[in-house]
Amino acid sequence: MTDAAQTPPRHSRRGLVVPFAIVGVLLAAWTGWWFWLADQIETRLAVHEQALSEAGWRVSHQPVSVGGWPFRTRVAFPAAEIVAPSGHGVSAPELVAEANAWNPGHWVVIAPDGLTLSRAGKGRIDIGGDGARMSVSHLRDRFPDLRAELIRPTFTPRPDAEPFPIASAEHVQFEMRPHLTDGVAATDELDVLFRLIEARGRPGGPVEGAARSGRLSMEIEATIEQASRLRGVDSAGVFANWTAADGRFTGVRGRLLAGESSARISSDALSARADGRLEGQLALTAERPGEAMAGLAGSRSGAVNRVAAAGAAAAASAQGDRPMELVLRFRDGRTWLGPFALAPAPKLF
Incomplete structure (x- = not known):
C-alpha cells in the first residue's frame, strides 16, 4: 500500500x-x-x-x-x-x-x-x-416628543415652603408633541396632555375640600399656539414671552372628577394676562357640583373665597342631582362662577 x-x-x-x-x-x-x-x-x-x-x-x-x-x-x-x-x-x-x-x-x-x-x-x-x-x-x-410621568408620587413641602395642594397621587402624566394637521406637523403648534389620577389633597386644602376628603382626577388636553415663543431669559420664564406674542391654548377639552362631583370641560381659547393669570372661559357640564362647592367653602385655604363658594354651592344645590351647564370665567385675575369670585385664576408664571 x-x-x-x-x-x-x-x-x-x-x-x-x-x-x-x-x-x-x-x-x-x-x-x-x-x-x-x-x-x-x-x-x-x-x-x-x-x-x-x-x-x-x-x-x-x-x-x-x-x-x-x-x-x-x-x-x-x-x-x-x-x-x-x-x-x-x-x-x-x-x-x-x-x-x-x-x-x-x-x-x-x-x-x-x-x-x-x-x-x-x-x-x-x-x-x-x-x-x-x-x-x-x-x-x-x-x-x-416629550413624555414625563410620576408613579404614585408623594409631595412633601420643606419646612420653610408654602403648602402644596396635593399630598399624593396614583399617577401624574404630561405629554407634548407637535400638532398634526392632515397627518403633517403644524408649523408652530404643540399638543399637550395632562393627567392627574386619584390625587389626595393636603389636610384643609382646596383639593381635599373640593373632593370632600375623596380623590381628585383630571385629564386635560389642548393645543398651544405660538409654541416657538415658549422661551425666555427673564424671571417670568417662558410663558411671559409666549403671552407677549399673543400665545393661546386652543381646543381645550377635559374631564374632572372630585369626590362625587364630576364635570366635562371645554374652551375654544384661553390666554394669559401680563401677570400670568389665565384669561378666558371654560364651559362645564357638571354633575353634582354643589358637593364640590360646599367642600371648597369648608376648606381652610386662604386662596379660596369661602363665602362665594358657599353661595355657589347653594345655587348649585337648588338644581338637585341633574347635570348643570356652567361657565367658569377667568377675569381680572380671579375665577368666577356666575357672580361668585371663587379663587384666584390659575397662574402660568
Missing part, C-alpha cells in the same frame, strides 16, 4: 477561523462607534450646558459618567440641579439618562432617588414615590 493511501486528508481550518474573524471585526467597529458616540454625547452636553448658562439657566452637577457599553449609552449626573431664569427648577441626588446605542435620538431620563421641585418664591417640595421618568425623542425635529 502506498504512503498516499495511508495518509488521511487534511481539512482546512479556515472555515472555523473566518466566523470568529468577522465577529471580531464587527465588535471592534461597534466598540469604535460606541466610544465615538460617548465622546459626542459629552461634547454636546458641554455645549448645551454653556448655552443654557448664557440664557440665564443654572445647571450644576458633579462629574458626569458615561457607560452602558456595548448596547446602551448611560449618562449619570450626580447631585444634579437645573433652575430656570424664573427660579423654578428641579434637583435630584442623581439623574440618569439612557438611550440605545443604535438609536441615540430617543432618551429616557429617570430620577432613581426622587426629585426636589423648586418653586420661585414658594420654597421647595420633595417628590418621592415609585418612579419619576421622562422620555424625549425626535430631537432633530423642530419640536421633540
Whole structure:
C-alpha cells in the first residue's frame, strides 16, 4: 500500500477561523462607534450646558459618567440641579439618562432617588414615590416628543415652603408633541396632555375640600399656539414671552372628577394676562357640583373665597342631582362662577 493511501486528508481550518474573524471585526467597529458616540454625547452636553448658562439657566452637577457599553449609552449626573431664569427648577441626588446605542435620538431620563421641585418664591417640595421618568425623542425635529410621568408620587413641602395642594397621587402624566394637521406637523403648534389620577389633597386644602376628603382626577388636553415663543431669559420664564406674542391654548377639552362631583370641560381659547393669570372661559357640564362647592367653602385655604363658594354651592344645590351647564370665567385675575369670585385664576408664571 502506498504512503498516499495511508495518509488521511487534511481539512482546512479556515472555515472555523473566518466566523470568529468577522465577529471580531464587527465588535471592534461597534466598540469604535460606541466610544465615538460617548465622546459626542459629552461634547454636546458641554455645549448645551454653556448655552443654557448664557440664557440665564443654572445647571450644576458633579462629574458626569458615561457607560452602558456595548448596547446602551448611560449618562449619570450626580447631585444634579437645573433652575430656570424664573427660579423654578428641579434637583435630584442623581439623574440618569439612557438611550440605545443604535438609536441615540430617543432618551429616557429617570430620577432613581426622587426629585426636589423648586418653586420661585414658594420654597421647595420633595417628590418621592415609585418612579419619576421622562422620555424625549425626535430631537432633530423642530419640536421633540416629550413624555414625563410620576408613579404614585408623594409631595412633601420643606419646612420653610408654602403648602402644596396635593399630598399624593396614583399617577401624574404630561405629554407634548407637535400638532398634526392632515397627518403633517403644524408649523408652530404643540399638543399637550395632562393627567392627574386619584390625587389626595393636603389636610384643609382646596383639593381635599373640593373632593370632600375623596380623590381628585383630571385629564386635560389642548393645543398651544405660538409654541416657538415658549422661551425666555427673564424671571417670568417662558410663558411671559409666549403671552407677549399673543400665545393661546386652543381646543381645550377635559374631564374632572372630585369626590362625587364630576364635570366635562371645554374652551375654544384661553390666554394669559401680563401677570400670568389665565384669561378666558371654560364651559362645564357638571354633575353634582354643589358637593364640590360646599367642600371648597369648608376648606381652610386662604386662596379660596369661602363665602362665594358657599353661595355657589347653594345655587348649585337648588338644581338637585341633574347635570348643570356652567361657565367658569377667568377675569381680572380671579375665577368666577356666575357672580361668585371663587379663587384666584390659575397662574402660568
